[in-house]
Amino acid sequence: MTTINSSNSIMQLATRFDNLGGWTVEQQFVLQMGSSYLLAHGIGTPITEDPTTKVKVEKAGKYTLWVRTKNWTAFWSEGKTPGIFQVKIDGVADEAEFGIGCQGATRAERAAWYWQKGGVYELAAGEHEIALHDVMGLDGRCDAILLTTADQEPGNTLEDYKKLRAELLPAPVVEKGHYDFVVVGAGISGMCAALAAARLGCKVALVQDRYILGGNNSSEVRVGLGGQINIDPYPALGYLLNEIGPDRIGNARGAHHYQDDKKMNVILAEKNITLFTGYTVTEVEKDGDKIKAVTAVEATKQDKIRISGDLFSDCTGDAHLAAMAGAECRMGREAQAEFGEKLAPKEADGFTMGVSIEWYCEDWNTPCSFPDSLDWGLELDEYTVEPVHRANWYWEVGMRDDQVADAEKIRDYGMYVAYSTFSYCKNRYSKKEDWECTHLTWVSHVSGKRESRRVVGDFILREQDLTRPIIHEDSTCTTTWRIDQHYPDPRNADKYPGEEWMSIGVLTPIDFYPLPYRCFYSKDIPNMFMAGRNISVSHIALGSTRVMRTCGLIGEVVGMAASICAKRNVTPRDIYTTYFEDLKELMRKGTGRTDVPYTQFYHQVDRTGHQAEDR
Ligand SMILES: Cc1cc2nc3c(=O)[nH]c(=O)nc-3n(C[C@H](O)[C@H](O)[C@H](O)COP(=O)(O)OP(=O)(O)OC[C@H]3O[C@@H](n4cnc5c(N)ncnc54)[C@H](O)[C@@H]3O)c2cc1C
Numbered sequence: 001m002t003t004i005n006s007s008n009s010i011m012q013l014a015t016r017f018d019n020l021g022g023w024t025v026e027q028q029f030v031l032q033m034g035s036s037y038l039l040a041h042g043i044g045t046p047i048t049e050d051p052t053t054k055v056k057v058e059k060a061g062k063y064t065l066w067v068r069t070k071n072w073t074a075f076w077s078e079g080k081t082p083g084i085f086q087v088k089i090d091g092v093a094d095e096a097e098f099g100i101g102c103q104g105a106t107r108a109e110r111a112a113w114y115w116q117k118g119g120v121y122e123l124a125a126g127e128h129e130i131a132l133h134d135v136m137g138l139d140g141r142c143d144a145i146l147l148t149t150a151d152q153e154p155g156n157t158l159e160d161y162k163k164l165r166a167e168l169l170p171a172p173v174v175e176k177g178h179y180d181f182v183v184v185g186a187g188i189s190g191m192c193a194a195l196a197a198a199r200l201g202c203k204v205a206l207v208q209d210r211y212i213l214g215g216n217n218s219s220e221v222r223v224g225l226g227g228q229i230n231i232d233p234y235p236a237l238g239y240l241l242n243e244i245g246p247d248r249i250g251n252a253r254g255a256h257h258y259q260d261d262k263k264m265n266v267i268l269a270e271k272n273i274t275l276f277t278g279y280t281v282t283e284v285e286k287d288g289d290k291i292k293a294v295t296a297v298e299a300t301k302q303d304k305i306r307i308s309g310d311l312f313s314d315c316t317g318d319a320h321l322a323a324m325a326g327a328e329c330r331m332g333r334e335a336q337a338e339f340g341e342k343l344a345p346k347e348a349d350g351f352t353m354g355v356s357i358e359w360y361c362e363d364w365n366t367p368c369s370f371p372d373s374l375d376w377g378l379e380l381d382e383y384t385v386e387p388v389h390r391a392n393w394y395w396e397v398g399m400r401d402d403q404v405a406d407a408e409k410i411r412d413y414g415m416y417v418a419y420s421t422f423s424y425c426k427n428r429y430s431k432k433e434d435w436e437c438t439h440l441t442w443v444s445h446v447s448g449k450r451e452s453r454r455v456v457g458d459f460i461l462r463e464q465d466l467t468r469p470i471i472h473e474d475s476t477c478t479t480t481w482r483i484d485q486h487y488p489d490p491r492n493a494d495k496y497p498g499e500e501w502m503s504i505g506v507l508t509p510i511d512f513y514p515l516p517y518r519c520f521y522s523k524d525i526p527n528m529f530m531a532g533r534n535i536s537v538s539h540i541a542l543g544s545t546r547v548m549r550t551c552g553l554i555g556e557v558v559g560m561a562a563s564i565c566a567k568r569n570v571t572p573r574d575i576y577t578t579y580f581e582d583l584k585e586l587m588r589k590g591t592g593r594t595d596v597p598y599t600q601f602y603h604q605v606d607r608t609g610h611q612a613e614d615r
Contacts (some may be wrong), residue, residue, distance in 0.1 A: 002150040002387060005165065009148035010063075012056055012130060015040040015300045023132065026141070027209055027299035028446065029408040030280045031320065033113045033538050034161050035068075035143045036299045040085060042137025044370045044419065050088075051130040055147070062123045065094060065118030066146040066154055069163070071101025072139055072412045074317025076109035076499070079375035082138035082419075087118060087145065094118040099140045102156065109526050111409070113143065113161075115154040123535040124149070124244060136371060139415060140444070171293060173304045179205040179274070180566040181559075182294060182309035183282045187215020188225070189532030189551040189558075190315030192240055196559025196591040198272035202566050204308050206273050207296055209280035210446070213263045215317060215532075217246070217479060217548055219255035220446040222358050223393075224248075227441040227549035228480040229600055233514055237477045238600070239592025241552035247599035252358035252390050252442075279305060281316075284324040290527045311572075312528045312564050315555065318404060319453035319534040327522040329453040331403065333539040334358040342464035343485065343540045352403050352539070353450040353486045356504065359443040361389050361422060367436045370426040372432035377420035385424050385496050386502070387431070389438070396450075396486060396503035403452035411447045418443050418503040450486070450533065450546060457536030458573065459518035466510040466544055474576055475514035476587060477553035483508040483543040510544055517583065520558050520573035529572050531555040549600070560586040 002008060015025050015036045027036040040047050057063070065087065073081040084100060086093040102114035133141055142166045146154060146168075154164055165171075175301040179202075186208035194206040216223040225245050229238025244266050267275055279296035285308075286292055293308035310540035314321035319329050332350035334341065345351075386395075397417065398410030418426075418440075425435045465472060466483060484507050519536040522528045528538070531554040533546040547553075560573050564582045568574075575583055 001152055003152045004148050004150045004154060006168055008145060008150045009168055009555070011164070012053060012456070013147045014132065014142045014144060015302060016052065017051045019052045021049035021051040022047035023051050023134070024445065024446065025300050027280055028411065029076070030297060031282060032405065034158050034165070036302060037141050037143035038132065039132040039445060040137065040140040042134060043381055043440050043443050044137050046137040047134040050131045050133050052129060054127045054129055056127055056295050057125055058122065061149040063121050063123050063147040063149055065089065065121060066115045066148065067098045067118060068113060068115050068143040069099045069141055071099055071111055071387045072114045072141065073376045073416060074101045075409055076378065076413070076416060077109050077376045081376055082136040082371060083138035083140040084135045085142065086133040086135065088133060089121055090128050093133065097135070098142065112156065114156045115146065118224065126148050131322070137199065138371065138419060145426055145465065171302070171304045173306050176276070176305045176307045179203050179307065179309040179500055181311045181313070181562045182207065182307055183313045183315055184294065184321045185215070185315035185317060186213045187315060187317060187532060187551070188217055188548040189315070189555040191244055191263060192552040192555030192558040193313050193315055193529070193562070194273050195240055195266065195270060195532050196556045197562045198270045199591045200560060200563030200586070202272060202563050204273045205276065205292065205309065206267065206292070207276045207281055207307065209278070209299065211277045211299070212260050213267060214258065214260060216448050217258060219258040219260050220256055221444055221448045222252050223448055223548070224250045225549050225600070226481060226547035229549050229553060231478040231480060231512055233475060234477060234587040236590030237553050237556055237587055238549070239590050239594050240556045241549055242598055242600050243592055243596055245549070246598050249394055252360050259597050274601065276305065276307070281321060284321065286325060289525060291525060294321070305570060310527065311565055312607070313558055313562065314455060314528060314534060315532050316528040317449055317452070317533050319455045319530065321529065322455040322522060322525065322530060322534070323453060325525050325528065326457040326523045327528065331453045332455060339460070339462040339538055339539060341540045343463055343483065344538070350401055350402065352452060354399040355410045355414055355450070356391065356393055356448040357411065357418055357444050358448060359391045359440070360417045361437050361438050361440045365437060368439050370423050370440060372427040373420045373423035377423055378417055380420060380424045382430055385429065387425050387429060388423060391418060394503050394505070395501060397501050398499065399486070399488060399503070400498060405447065407447065411445070413499070413501070414447070415445065416448070417445060451539070452544055454534050454542065455522050455530045455536055457519045457521055458523050458576065459516050459536060459543040461515065461519050461537040461545070463538065463540040466541060469511050469513050471514065472516040474517040474518050474580055476557045477550070478512050478514045479544045479550045480512050481544045481547045482510055483540060485543045486581070496592050515554065517557070518576055520554060520561070526571045526573065527560045531558040557583070557587065560591065
């Protein structure tokens with residue numbers, strides 16, 4: 001058997017095609033499946049602009065075509081997936097339909113990423129064209145094309161794949177400099193951390209895996225900001241968030257509601273911030289317990305960079321940086337006995353609040369069709385279907401899955417539910433004539449996450465800190481949202497046990513509560529902060545602290561603390577033990593501008609969490 005190597009094989013990454021056509025670059029699962037890939041996110045309309053590329057064949061020969069892909073609906077259905085596509089070599093479509101899934105005893109095996117074999121091609125030396133052709137407009141996906149004269153079959157494990165990439169596409173790492181403070185993740189928390197530190201004199205690197213800033217509040221996810229800012233005991237905190245926060249509210253609205261440009265412009269105006277968009281941090285280098293540098297991979301070209309720093313902040317929401325650095329993290333629910341939390345379950349488990357895939361449809365004057373999902377979709381009937389025009393927070397999936405390992409499956413289930421619902425309304429609903437002119441115009445392919453890993457700090461905030469409340473000497477910014485816990489909607493759980501897709505919110509009132517600074521740095525990694533939903537809180541306490549205005553305040557405090565660490569050459573913990581007065585002084589001043597319009601006006605829900613994340 002001849003083995004695959006660089007002298008007999010060509011690997012072409014889909015995201016590196018010369019022309020990406022109408023397909024979407026998908027990088028959310030780089031850490032799980034090893035690559036960015038191209039996604040045919042046509043929302044039910046086949047994408048007509050094919051991605052195309054030229055590949056150079058050095059030696060003429062008989063090349064076998066392999067395509068790395070997956071069957072994304074195989075977790076829930078044995079029916080023929082709508083995620084199929086063709087591969088064309090020099091304009092001729094291979095006989096295979098790609099994306100149909102591999103053989104396997106379990107659904108997870110059949111839904112795994114795998115190399116699907118195509119035909120054998122007699123290729124002359126010189127340039128040849130490869131194209132991908134979408135068939136259904138329903139999220140077919142292609143990571144890479146392999147052309148090989150070897151008879152070895154490429155292996156399907158992540159380890160096999162990484163080895164193959166290293167052999168066929170070695171990636172040099174480009175050095176991008178040293179910074180006082182490296183912030184990983186540019187959701188609301190990361191942006192505020194970077195801005196505050198930069199304004200207080202730090203040289204900051206802000207690394208964001210997507211090309212758009214704002215995380216859940218971006219036009220990619222479309223979640224409105226919740227919680228309040230400019231609250232005692234440090235009312236100056238929050239003007240910073242006001243500078244980047246949209247002046248509109250609501251979930252799953254038009255893209256313009258989320259004012260991506262406003263956020264980007266504020267970051268770009270900050271001369272001390274070097275922004276790296278489209279870069280996912282995938283590796284960490286350590287010096288003893290400290291983080292020394294991170295390596296990040298770009299979403300489209302998939303080139304690698306290295307950024308070193310004195311201080312780091314994990315603002316990834318999922319605590320990816322912390323986990324890579326070996327910091328203790330938690331995921332799931334603590335048992336009641338651990339902290340004495342009344343709202344906690346008797347036994348600890350892996351249950352988390354889930355992911356929402358937001359979507360909406362619009363009524364136009366023109367009729368349209370949508371593929372019937374009968375073969376591959378969720379089983380729905382007149383009683384289980386939710387015939388609505390817009391998803392909201394309670395379209396929530398993946399509460400029983402692993403939010404990190406199963407991230408792609410969770411995202412896919414959110415899309416699966418959305419397409420199946422719309423398809424039912426268009427094709428089978430008793431009132432389907434009302435849906436004749438309804439167009440499914442937007443389905444997010446970016447997961448709206450609420451909870452995954454939480455990094456353990458010197459203090460873990462608990463339910464009773466918020467409800468009694470217990471004020472600590474290292475009080476900082478204030479959490480204002482009620483403890484808002486989500487559970488599967490019992491009616492939905494009855495019909496879809498273990499695979500629920502609707503939730504309910506259960507609210508427990510709290511007084512406004514200043515968060516202890518010790519929740520904002522890792523107990524294990526001496527130079528790492530965290531801000532956002534991955535701070536050191538219990539599952540129950542996260543029910544309050546996760547809303548984005550609160551995350552922004554935490555980011556602002558972390559940026560301030562980083563500036564003190566840089567100035568005094570001390571660690572985040574030293575601020576608590578020795579320099580807390582310095583932090584208090586900065587918190588009294590704030591880092592935001594007060595000469596720009598104040599746009600963060602509150603509604604009932606911001607004050608009370610009245611309808612759990614709703615508007
Ligand atoms: C449907 C829904 C409704 C909600 N309702 C509300 C609400 O009404 N109000 C409210 O305030 N909150 C609400 N929340 C909760 C809130 O949106 C989240 O808790 C929020 O994400 C917290 O912000 P964050 O900055 O910690 O994380 P995120 O917003 O997730 O930002 C983290 C960023 O880091 C990036 N990143 C991740 N890993 C890496 C990496 N390895 N390298 C580089 N970058 C990385 C991510 O792409 C992301 O952009 C809701 C959430 C959902 C899903």
